[in-house]
Amino acid sequence: MRTKDEGKINRIYQATVDLVMQVGIAGATIPKIAKKAGMASGTLYIYFENKEDLLRQLYLHLKSEMVSVTFGALDKSAPFKLQMFQLWKEFLAMAVEKYPERIFLEQYKISPFYDEQVMEASIGWVKQAEDFLEEGKNQLLVKDIQKDLVYSMMYGFLNELAVQHRRGLFHLNDHRIGDSFGLLWDAIKA
Amino acid sequence: MRTKDEGKINRIYQATVDLVMQVGIAGATIPKIAKKAGMASGTLYIYFENKEDLLRQLYLHLKSEMVSVTFGALDKSAPFKLQMFQLWKEFLAMAVEKYPERIFLEQYKISPFYDEQVMEASIGWVKQAEDFLEEGKNQLLVKDIQKDLVYSMMYGFLNELAVQHRRGLFHLNDHRIGDSFGLLWDAIKA
Amino acid sequence: MRTKDEGKINRIYQATVDLVMQVGIAGATIPKIAKKAGMASGTLYIYFENKEDLLRQLYLHLKSEMVSVTFGALDKSAPFKLQMFQLWKEFLAMAVEKYPERIFLEQYKISPFYDEQVMEASIGWVKQAEDFLEEGKNQLLVKDIQKDLVYSMMYGFLNELAVQHRRGLFHLNDHRIGDSFGLLWDAIKA
Amino acid sequence: MRTKDEGKINRIYQATVDLVMQVGIAGATIPKIAKKAGMASGTLYIYFENKEDLLRQLYLHLKSEMVSVTFGALDKSAPFKLQMFQLWKEFLAMAVEKYPERIFLEQYKISPFYDEQVMEASIGWVKQAEDFLEEGKNQLLVKDIQKDLVYSMMYGFLNELAVQHRRGLFHLNDHRIGDSFGLLWDAIKA
DNA sequence: GATGAATGAGGCTTCATTCAT
DNA sequence: TATGAATGAAGCCTCATTCAT
Numbered sequence: 174m175r176t177k178d179e180g181k182i183n184r185i186y187q188a189t190v191d192l193v194m195q196v197g198i199a200g201a202t203i204p205k206i207a208k209k210a211g212m213a214s215g216t217l218y219i220y221f222e223n224k225e226d227l228l229r230q231l232y233l234h235l236k237s238e239m240v241s242v243t244f245g246a247l248d249k250s251a252p253f254k255l256q257m258f259q260l261w262k263e264f265l266a267m268a269v270e271k272y273p274e275r276i277f278l279e280q281y282k283i284s285p286f287y288d289e290q291v292m293e294a295s296i297g298w299v300k301q302a303e304d305f306l307e308e309g310k311n312q313l314l315v316k317d318i319q320k321d322l323v324y325s326m327m328y329g330f331l332n333e334l335a336v337q338h339r340r341g342l343f344h345l346n347d348h349r350i351g352d353s354f355g356l357l358w359d360a361i362k363a
Numbered sequence: 364m365r366t367k368d369e370g371k372i373n374r375i376y377q378a379t380v381d382l383v384m385q386v387g388i389a390g391a392t393i394p395k396i397a398k399k400a401g402m403a404s405g406t407l408y409i410y411f412e413n414k415e416d417l418l419r420q421l422y423l424h425l426k427s428e429m430v431s432v433t434f435g436a437l438d439k440s441a442p443f444k445l446q447m448f449q450l451w452k453e454f455l456a457m458a459v460e461k462y463p464e465r466i467f468l469e470q471y472k473i474s475p476f477y478d479e480q481v482m483e484a485s486i487g488w489v490k491q492a493e494d495f496l497e498e499g500k501n502q503l504l505v506k507d508i509q510k511d512l513v514y515s516m517m518y519g520f521l522n523e524l525a526v527q528h529r530r531g532l533f534h535l536n537d538h539r540i541g542d543s544f545g546l547l548w549d550a551i552k553a
Numbered sequence: 554m555r556t557k558d559e560g561k562i563n564r565i566y567q568a569t570v571d572l573v574m575q576v577g578i579a580g581a582t583i584p585k586i587a588k589k590a591g592m593a594s595g596t597l598y599i600y601f602e603n604k605e606d607l608l609r610q611l612y613l614h615l616k617s618e619m620v621s622v623t624f625g626a627l628d629k630s631a632p633f634k635l636q637m638f639q640l641w642k643e644f645l646a647m648a649v650e651k652y653p654e655r656i657f658l659e660q661y662k663i664s665p666f667y668d669e670q671v672m673e674a675s676i677g678w679v680k681q682a683e684d685f686l687e688e689g690k691n692q693l694l695v696k697d698i699q700k701d702l703v704y705s706m707m708y709g710f711l712n713e714l715a716v717q718h719r720r721g722l723f724h725l726n727d728h729r730i731g732d733s734f735g736l737l738w739d740a741i742k743a
Numbered sequence: 744m745r746t747k748d749e750g751k752i753n754r755i756y757q758a759t760v761d762l763v764m765q766v767g768i769a770g771a772t773i774p775k776i777a778k779k780a781g782m783a784s785g786t787l788y789i790y791f792e793n794k795e796d797l798l799r800q801l802y803l804h805l806k807s808e809m810v811s812v813t814f815g816a817l818d819k820s821a822p823f824k825l826q827m828f829q830l831w832k833e834f835l836a837m838a839v840e841k842y843p844e845r846i847f848l849e850q851y852k853i854s855p856f857y858d859e860q861v862m863e864a865s866i867g868w869v870k871q872a873e874d875f876l877e878e879g880k881n882q883l884l885v886k887d888i889q890k891d892l893v894y895s896m897m898y899g900f901l902n903e904l905a906v907q908h909r910r911g912l913f914h915l916n917d918h919r920i921g922d923s924f925g926l927l928w929d930a931i932k933a
Numbered sequence: 934g935a936t937g938a939a940t941g942a943g944g945c946t947t948c949a950t951t952c953a954t
Numbered sequence: 955t956a957t958g959a960a961t962g963a964a965g966c967c968t969c970a971t972t973c974a975t
Contacts, residue, residue, distance in 0.1 A: 178955085197475045199389030203949060213957045215951080224949065276473070283470055285390045292530075321527065322543050326516075326550075329523030333515040340482075342511065353512050360516075360550030364936040364975050371938095393966060403940045408967070558934085577855045579769030583970060593936040595972080604970065656853070663850055665770040672910075701912065702923050706896075706930075709903030713895040720862075722891065733892050740896075740930030744954050744957040751959095773945060783961045785947080794945070940972080947965080954957085 182220055184210040186231050194273040198228075198280040225286050232281045233294060235274050240298045243267060244305070253309050254358065260305070261354050268335035269345055275335050299324065309361075316363050323361050330357065372410055374400040376421050384463040388418075388470040415476050422471045423484060425464050430488045433457060434495075443499050444548065450495070451544045458525035459535050465525050489514065499551075506553050513551050520547065562600055564590040566611050574653040578608075578660040605666050612661045613674060615654050620678045623647060624685070633689050634738065640685070641734050648715035649725050655715050679704065689741075696743050703741050710737065752790055754780040756801050764843040768798075768850040795856050802851045803864060805844050810868045813837060814875075823879050824928065830875070831924050838905035839915050845905050869894065879931075886933050893931050900927065 188209035192201040203224055207214035221227040243263040247256055268275060281287055302324055309315030315323070334353065338345065378399035382391040393414055397404040411417035433453040437446055458465060471477055492514055499505030505513070524543065528535065568589035572581040583604060587594035601607040623643040627636055648655060661667055682704055689695035695703070714733065718725065758779035762771040773794055777784035791797040813833040817826055838845060851857055872894055879885035885893070904923065908915065 197389075197473065200475055202947080204947085207958095214949085215958060216956055218950070219955065280473060283387055283466070283473075285387045316546075318542050318546070319539070321532065322524075322539065322546060325523040325527055326520045326543075326546050329519035329521070330516045331519070332523065333519030337511065337515055349509070349512065352508050353516075356506075356508070356512060356516050356550045359552075360546045362549075365938045365973080366975075367938070392964080394964085404966085405941065405968080406939055409938060414966070577769075577853065580855055582968080584968085587937095594970085595937060596935055598971070599934065660853060663767055663846070663853075665767045696926075698922050698926070699919070701907065702919065702926060705903040705907055706900045706923075706926050709899035709901070710896045711899070712903065713899030717891065717895055729889070729892065732888050733896075736886075736888070736892060736896050736930045739932075740926045742929075745952080745959045746954075747959070772943080774943085784945085785962065786960055788946070789959060936973105936975085938972105938974090940970100942969090944968080945966090948963090949961100951959105951961080952957105953959090 181210075181212065181216070184212070185217060185220065185227065186234065189227065189231055190235075190273045190277045193277045193280055198277075198284050198286075228281055228284070228286050229291055232278065232287075232291060235278055236295045236298060239267060239271070239274070239278075240301055244301050253312050253314050256305075257309070257358070258354055261357060262350060264331050265334065265345060265350055265353070268331065268338060272335060272339050276339065279332070302327070306361075310363075313363055315361050318361075326360060327357065367409070371400075371402065371406070374402070375407060375410060375417065376424065379417065379421055380425075380463045380467045383467045383470055388467075388474050388476075418471055418474075418476050419481055422468065422477075422481060425468055426485045426488060429457060429461070429464070429468075430491060434491050443502050443504050446495075447499070447548070448544055451547060452540060454521050455524065455535060455540055455543070458521060459528055462525055462529050465522075466529070469522065492517070496551075503553055505551050508551075516550060517547065561590075561592065561596070564592070565597060565600060565607065566614065569607065569611055570615075570653045570657045573657045573660055578657075578664050578666075608661055608664070608666050609671055612658065612667075612671060615658055616675045616678060619647060619651070619654070619658075620681055624681050633692050633694050636685075637689070637738070638734055641737060642730060644711050645714065645725060645730055645733070648711065649718060652715055652719055655712075656719065659712070682707070686741075693743055695741050698741075706740060707737065747789070751780075751782065751786070754782070755787060755790060755797065756804065759797065759801055760805075760843045760847045763847045763850055768847075768854050768856075798851055798854075798856050799861055802848065802857075802861060805848055806865045806868060809837060809841070809844070809848075810871060814871050823882050823884050826875075827879070827928070828924055831927060832920060834901050835904065835915060835920055835923070838901060839908055842905055842909050845902075846909070849902065872897070876931075883933055885931050888931075896930060897927065 185206065188206050189201060192205055192209055196205075203217060204214050206227075207217055210217075217227065221230065243260060246263055247259060249256070251259070303320045306315055306320055306323055310317060330353070375396065378396045379391060382395055382399055386395075393407060394404050396417075397407055400407075407417065411420060433450060436453055437449060439446070441449070493510045496505055496510055496513055500507060520543070565586065568586050569581060572585055572589055576585075583597060584594050586607075587597055590597075597607065601610065623640060626643055627639060629636070631639070683700045686695055686700055686703055690697060710733070755776065758776050759771060762775055762779055766775075773787060774784050776797075777787055780787075787797065791800060813830060816833055817829060819826070821829070873890045876885055876890055876893055880887060900923070
């Protein structure tokens with residue numbers, strides 16, 4: 174028996190991400206996804222229970238991937254502020270390189286498919302971010318303030334920059350990376 | 364002849380906003396909107412050309428309403444930082460009281476319905492915000508930094524707080540309003 | 554009490570005829586007819602029971618008008634062949650000048666609105682044509698052949714010329730009027 | 744996978760033709776066609792792009808079928824007048840046996856669906872008829888007259904006979920076939 | 934009489950999903 | 955496993971008709 178083809182799942186994922194970027198999550202229909210992935214629509218149902226399942230799996234996959242990419246590259250031995258700068262650069266780089274994926278994540282979160290269950294399964298990211306900030310607090314580098322506020326600020330800022338970038342209104346370069354980090358750091362530094 | 368009822372437009376708007384919050388913009392179908400608004404689906408087409416038109420009108424309506432509510436309450440004779448605090452409170456209050464409307468605005472912006480034309484018609488808000496920040500710069504209170512970065516930070520932060528609030532993860536009180544403004548002010552102050 | 558406005562009926566008739574020519578009988582909707590006639594759609598229902606009634610009345614109106622126009626102009630004292638030529642010219646002229654009306658008649662006849670009842674009410678034309686041909690037979694100028702065949706030939710020929718004319722494939726001039734009559738006369742002459 | 748069933752196309756064609764005869768082209772809706780053809784309405788869209796496409800394909804199909812049936816049976820070695828009689832008989836037979844199809848063709852031609860493109864794709868018939876008449880002219884058997892007039896006469900006559908037949912007003916038998924051909928031949932003979 | 938807002942049935946089409954091959 | 959034909963529910967929109975003004 175041939176095993177389920179891992180490559181096919183990736184083609185489905187890629188097709189979905191691309192399509193959502195082009196036409197939004199509502200326009201990403203099964204026939205279109207299948208066509209873009211180069212297979213019959215029925216085949217999708219071999220790999221996923223239904224559309225909801227496909228989107229959920231993709232969401233969780235991307236979410237975990239992004240967390241590991243950004244936090245994974247962190248040099249934990251470096252000074253905190255440097256680590257933070259590193260993290261910020263990673264985030265911004267991701268917003269540029271992987272913005273189709275970001276778009277998908279954003280769209281999914283506000284779609285009818287996103288439910289409590291998925292939300293709970295995806296808090297790993299928040300946890301990592303909060304742990305990281307905790308370390309900053311311990312070193313008296315970060316304000317003693319509720320973590321969720323700091324997190325909201327970082328995440329919202331990042332997200333908006335990604336949106337602006339997608340619209341061609343935000344051009345990334347070293348200077349602007351530095352400036353944006355300046356804003357961020359001044360906000361949270363103790 | 365029954366006269367065209369202005370109140371009906373508001374019922375349609377309200378129904379749309381509520382529905383988008385519940386099921387997303389993709390799930391807000393014409394039949395559902397009509398039912399929620401208590402009228403036949405055909406009636407919608409007396410007031411709006413089609414679904415796209417309805418969403419666009421609603422978007423522009425809410426956008427302008429929000430701009431005028433927030434900036435309108437501003438006491439222009441007050442010191443800059445105080446004005447800013449006032450603005451931030453207004454924004455947060457709006458995010459709490461009108462979060463269904465905010466959700467609609469966010470969803471619409473990333474939907475296939477949002478196009479260049481609408482974007483251009485809605486830059487009033489950005490203009491107002493940038494003008495306000497310019498004043499801060501002139502008084503040497505705000506960093507001399509690209510305005511769009513500051514704007515992105517404010518808007519993104521605000522947006523994320525609204526999202527958190529919707530999920531019941533963010534509880535607004537004077538203390539937290541003060542803390543969040545603290546983050547914001549430290550970020551941008553000169 | 555104002556009496557029903559005869560002029561309005563004519564505006565409705567004219568609008569319907571024009572519209573049917575432009576978009577076919579299926580595309581001639583009540584809202585469009587009303588708009589073209591310069592009145593509200595509800596007004597149509599003051600003058601006609603419903604759409605079916607409007608079309609039937611218009612059909613009967615045009616049919617009788619055409620019969621009286623063509624046969625009415627006939628000089629009954631002239632020699633038969635001359636009368637026939639006259640008639641043919643009248644028919645062709647009508648096909649050119651009133652082709653929107655012809656189109657309506659043709660479309661109506663094959664629409665779901667055309668029923669037995671209307672058919673029977675509109676045989677006046679056939680009767681007149683057959684009476685006329687009878688006279689030709691009596692003068693031994695027309696073949697002694699079933700009248701319906703002759704009628705079918707004349708009517709069908711005429712109709713097809715009208716269709717060709719509408720498509721710009723048939724250009725009417727004295728020469729071609731003469732030629733077509735030549736065909737017709739040779740067909741039926743004794 | 745279920746293979747695309749060619750027979751299904753024929754069932755769709757047949758259902759459409761029957762329905763158009765019963766309720767006109769405006770009354771032949773997709774749901775009704777599908778029901779008559781014994782399938783779900785969505786299935787139609789596997790075989791045809793949309794309603795317009797279905798009608799166009801059917802038109803071209805019937806047109807070419809009719810041309811090949813009538814002209815195909817022609818014995819080109821026979822004398823011209825005999826060939827012509829043969830042709831006329833074929834036409835009339837077709838008008839009787841396939842009058843639902845004829846109705847469809849006529850209705851389609853005056854519907855909004857009929858456009859330049861379809862017209863050009865269907866001139867094969869006219870060409871064949873004109874070529875045939877040309878041969879008659881060359882043999883000095885047919886009047887030297889514009890071909891389109893002769894064509895219009897034949898086609899219009901035939902068409903009207905078909906209409907009469909549909910209404911039960913025209914009964915086909917050898918005698919009447921002969922008489923009608925007599926009219927036709929006398930009209931065009933040199 | 935005249936208006937046109939209001940209705941909801943029904944048309945065309947697409948979609949998620951199933952299942953024969 | 956893979957295919958894509960088949961399904962019918964559901965979406966958007968228009969229409970004929972009614973009726974409050």
